[in-house]
Amino acid sequence: MRQAALIAGAAATALVAAGAITYAVAGDDGSGRTPSAESADAGFARDMAVHHQQAVEMSYIVRDRTKDEEVRRLAYDIAQTQANQRGMMLGWLDLWGLPKVSSEPPMTWMDMGGMASGKDGALMPGMATNTELKKLGELSGKQAEIFYLQLMTDHHKGGIHMAEGCVEKCTVGVEKRLAQGMVDAQQSEIGLMADLLKERGAAPRS
Template sequence: MTDVDEGPASPARPPRSRAVIAIVAIIAVVVAALVAFSIGRLTVASLGTPSDTSADAGFSRDMQVHHLQGVEMAMIIRDLSDSDDVRLLAYDIATTQAQQAGQLYGWLSQWGLSQAGSEPAMTWMTVPVDGATHAHSDEGHQPGDPMPGLATPEQMNELRASTGVDAEILFLELMIAHHKGAVEMAEAALDRAHNVPLLTLANGIVTSQTAEISLMESMLADRT
């Protein structure tokens, strides 16, 4: 990944940019701590190997796909936008979600499971929750359905063809929906999965992406 082209230095960042930097920095610290905690738990706990059809495996596969689209959307707007706050947010989303997708890939490899799986996408989210303390409703999902919040090919093409503020608005609208879908998937994993490091990551996704949703809603309000 190439370095961000910051352009000529400016005397001072506007309040919005400073706010974005502060929030992104907090999110980065939270994610780093969660990753470190997950790695530590892997070395001290014997958690067993998830099965091919487990929620742990299904979440790992589906969230990889979900995250990689998020990376693609972020890189598209990073190239289209001249706005410092949008470009900074996009860079953070791209780097964070690429790292997490790699972590999910690595877990499947460590468990000796296929990256593709034997069941349609979303099957794990349709499994009833037994004894969950924080059950979330996943009614309406069917095996093979599109993942929640995933942008359609038509929406991705529209984003690529957009320019200026219109591109920023469309990106924020699509990414807000994308983050809400990721939070829904992570909450479903918290109800169904059992691997402790994976649960830690899922909880981190809920926390960090909920914060980014609030930030993006504020950024969108400034543009509409």
């Protein structure tokens, strides 16, 4: 319980800090230039906004499928944090005057466009398939908790990989800092979810 509270507090602090500088992001690479549509900065913002949207969706599904307060609290924290971060990234695209949708495959900015097959709705590594989302919506109680924690662990691993790519490739300072914050927070949440799975006699899928 204490670990979950610490994670939630850290996430809230990061959101306040990031929100305060959302509207100053455009020239934060030090050059006064805004990113191009093909840049890592724009690619990460577009792709992570899509990735985050599914995490929000999964979190609201499980919140209605269980009465367990710890899982419901974690799901709510993930939904709120990622919805806010998604809003920031879409806001940056607006500030940069760039489209929110690209004709290029997801993760092309990471030179990994070929990995995003879109099979059964999973547009990027770590994302749940449409079949898995349907199954989550049909489970309840402990089984819903376990499946959500397993899906979200995979989701976080995929998100961390993308965020690390932005830390390496993005040029806008505030976006790189947000990406590093995602890495740190989601690694902590993976540890928490492993503990919650163990308490339920289960383990991560990979």
